[in-house]
Amino acid sequence: MTFGMTAEILARIQFAFTVSFHFIFPAFSIGTASFLAVLNGLWLWKRDPAYLKLFEYWKTIFAVTFGMGVVSGIVMSYQFGTNWSVFSDRAGAVIGPLMGYEVLTAFFLEAGFLGIALFGRRRVGDTLHMVAVAMVAIGTLVSATWITSANSWMHTPAGYGIDANGIFYPEDWWAIIFNPSFPYRLTHTVLAAFLTTAFAVGAVGAWHLLKDSTNRQARIMFSMAMWMAAIVTPMQILVGDMHGLNTLEHQPAKIAAMEGHYESHEDGAPLILFGIPDDEAEETKYAIEIPKLGSLILTHEWDGAIEGLKAFPKEDRPPALIPFFTFRIMVGLGLLMLGMGMWSLWARYHKTLYTNRWLLRAALPMGGSGFVAVLAGWYTTEVGRQPYTVYGLLRTADSLSPVAAPAVGASLLAFVIVYFLVFGAGVFYLFRLFRRPPLEIEDMELEKGPTRAAGLVPGPAQEETLGGPNAH
Template sequence: MFGLDALELARIQFAFTVSFHILFPAITIGLASYLTVLEALWLKTGQTVYRDLYHFWLKIFAVNFGMGVVSGLVMAYQFGTNWSVFSDFAGSITGPLLTYEVLTAFFLEAGFLGVMLFGWNRVGPGLHFFSTAMVALGTLVSTFWILASNSWMHTPQGHEIVDGRVIPVDWLAVIFNPSFPYRLTHMVIAAFLATAFFVGASAAWHLLRGNNTPETRTMLSMAMWMALIVAPIQALVGDFHGLNTLEHQPAKIAAIEGNWESTPGEPSGLALIGWPDMQREETRFKVEVPYLGSLILRHSLSEPIPALKDYPPEDRANSTLVFWTFRLMVGLGVLMIVAGVWSLVLRRRGRLYDSRPFLRFVLWMGASGLVAILAGWFTTEVGRQPWVVQGLLRTADAVSPHGVAQMSLSLALFVVIYFAVFGVGLLYVLRLVARGPVSDTGRPAEGGGPGRPRTPARPLSAADQALPGGRDQLGEGG
């Protein structure tokens, strides 16, 4: 297919499926925590705006959670079908780590998800809130184990090589490998930011259409507080993550910066833009700021950063790709900080909800968090090449012995099926978002509060008709 060999097709297939999958857990992590906060505020204040927002976002969470589970199953199968040599080599570590995820996160979510989705009218408010909090905890626990496994592949430790296979000798060292704390923190914050801008864009869309209700204002306000506070923290965490990568994966840093040569004792500049040419071994058309590369990565004005020519060509990542994916991620992060600061200025002037230029900006930033996650993920994974387990197993040696025809057919089927299935799911989510939250003075929302009738909620429904025994018969219902 298109002149690609079986290895390249296997990599593209994995990149395609993981790119779809990573979006759903990111929003699931953020929405689960957001729902926990909303329900806590509802129980504490009794303000119906939080209850109505909870029911609105619960629908979207349920659809997103389901798509995340389905897309995640495909990832597990690919380890056995397309990357069987990797599974044989490192399965004694990656297998147990994924099993721990099932025994902790999946079981926790499975135990409380039904109560969260359908128990609003059937259990007490305290138990329902506890269920929501446990589901949110489950998403974070799942992230813990997935990032532990993936981080070990970047900075492996706590193992021995016996008969050509990895054998764990220290599980604490395996789990808490050098890159794990930084990558876990970076990913969780990225999920929160992606969700914040998804929520904020939803509110901005409704406000631009004149739907200026307490619910939409609350959505925008909470989202912008998250951006204002968390986006700068993410930049700081990213700096720590970069320093850790410099220590343990210097070749990745060289590829990210498109830096081909360094002179000992002389500082390195930072290329803002350019085109790393892997054949000519130079970064063409670059616009560079002197000293800035050393200042950011070395926190020094005299130490150079790693250079690609320090490594043989077969050990270099594709600098052309990671150079730009990294800058896309950073650029979107800067825009998130701008959005947070802009919102603070408007908030102080009392114009947060009626500044149309700002609302349009937030609307266009709706997918920025998800795009930044994909860009960061590609930077991390492509930058690790040619290794699938850093320093231990090359990607070319980890692939299953499939032919080009087999890989081409399976990749084509994945593309068609994924766009069909998840495209429908995405359209349904957008339909739910377009309907917007319903205020207490409008159509009855699912559930109520203490003393509500014992009728299950319908978290996946996008229908407009009222529920039997809903708030139209209960007044406020809480």
């Protein structure tokens, strides 16, 4: 059951597996919550029934995604006690409060207003309902803030002290929360969530436009998604560049692994487009390089110095193979997103945004690009942090609970089976919701009051024409 792997490797695989399942749901729900707030605001502003129909369409999808994110997050957090109790003991005084603040602020905010946002329009009125929708959206962003702060501290620890027993304790909470990598990682994460949602929404809109190019709701969602792609993708590339400069300053070994550099370059490093890093041989085999371009990207200078992995002791180096390829997957998908955004601007200018079937077909496979990109980015940053849990201070091997490999292997197998059954069913249901055309929403799903005035819910005269309210 252990396949010859140690308890540490199995525990790392288990955490990577559970966090991968968890992370795709918040990445989607963060963007979807903001999307719902925008749709609801447009409905209140314009009183256009199309926006209310889209709100009703996407709120069910958000509810399912939010639920799966909460459940998977709870399961993941238990591993701090089961598999990583030494890390919890030594870093808990710093990490624990940050995660507690996330529950105290973000989760309570989301949970307190979620029911009103999903079901309360007719009961509380449009204004308070809009407040509830906005609070849920803000709650998802606050949640991302606290979790990113905790994770960023593990990469760039600051504001701490260490006692004689090796226990971390807080000295400056401002320095802990706003640690050196936090602003870049938070911005990068939130923009990634918006792009993930945008391309998912765009794919759903493209699917229905390919079936019916006159579907107004599909046109609206596709147009909004492509605006997001065209505007936010260049911003994300700029933020990614700033994040890279920050990582080069604080985690140069990670950058060396991502770039596949084993040798240091004092007068300009090449950009390795492709190769196969070999940690044993300490070289990137079959490398295809562009001279000097690596330094230009990383340091903004042609002859900028870049340290290679050989500049660090072997025991302090991250494995290069995974971050090398996952980083290229993330960047490659980012360039495809940029291409889609520019293509959509060209089609919009030529008034073919909703009828360009090649563009619509290209949007379909791009629907999952954001999910793959966020996971690739996550693997890059977390594997690149090795061999540490708290960078430079606490090694992963020293963070493990005293558990046996067979026990971790058995729990990993159980996680795999349960996750694929439960979350597989959830994802299957989501795709069924995506396939439902956003043309017709059952009258009973729409709210009374302003909605009735807009003609979406039958009024008394219409009910009489239809056979009365109890005709069914």
